[in-house]
Amino acid sequence: MGTAVGVSWYRREHYDELRRIFADGRQLPETFDQWLRAATEGLIRIEQMGGIPVKAPLDLFDFPKWCAARHLECDFRARQMFVAEFVRDHAGEGRQDGADHASASEPRYEAASPSEAGPSRGGRKSPSQRSRRLRS
Numbered sequence: 001m002g003t004a005v006g007v008s009w010y011r012r013e014h015y016d017e018l019r020r021i022f023a024d025g026r027q028l029p030e031t032f033d034q035w036l037r038a039a040t041e042g043l044i045r046i047e048q049m050g051g052i053p054v055k056a057p058l059d060l061f062d063f064p065k066w067c068a069a070r071h072l073e074c075d076f077r078a079r080q081m082f083v084a085e086f087v088r089d090h091a092g093e094g095r096q097d098g099a100d101h102a103s104a105s106e107p108r109y110e111a112a113s114p115s116e117a118g119p120s121r122g123g124r125k126s127p128s129q130r131s132r133r134l135r136s
Contacts, residue, residue: 002050006083007042009055010035017060023075056086 010018015032019025029035046053063082064074072078 002052004054004087005046005051006054006056006087007039007046008058008079008083009039010058011060012036014058014060018058018063021060021064021074022079023073027076054087054090056083058082 010032012032015035019028022028029038043053043055058079063078066082067074067078070078070081072081
């Protein structure tokens with residue numbers, strides 16, 4: 001079995017606002033569609049290398065609260081930490097995107113850029129993650 005590799009995942013309807021909230025948001029692709037193409041390619045590369053991609057949803061409302069609770073700026077480092085925590089808490093569940101890359105307009109989880117994918121490490125689950133079940 002491969003290593004779980006976390007990838008930040010965004011929703012189309014949250015993407016533009018998240019880019020504005022992120023301190024480094026201008027480094028992300030300009031549009032959701034550009035991001036989704038790159039993120040989907042990243043998922044495929046992870047699988048080709050024997051990894052198990054795990055989509056970690058970054059929510060417009062919960063992620064800033066998660067960052068504030070940890071005294072973190074909403075930036076690349078915080079996204080990495082969030083994804084690592086999510087993967088650690090959900091890695092035993094295997095691949096997290098259910099029916100693969102079904103709907104581009106309604107991804108099963110929210111996304112980040114494929115360059116933000118990385119092996120899981122450390123962190124704690126946020127209250128919203130504890131109470132929210134993964135979609136199947």
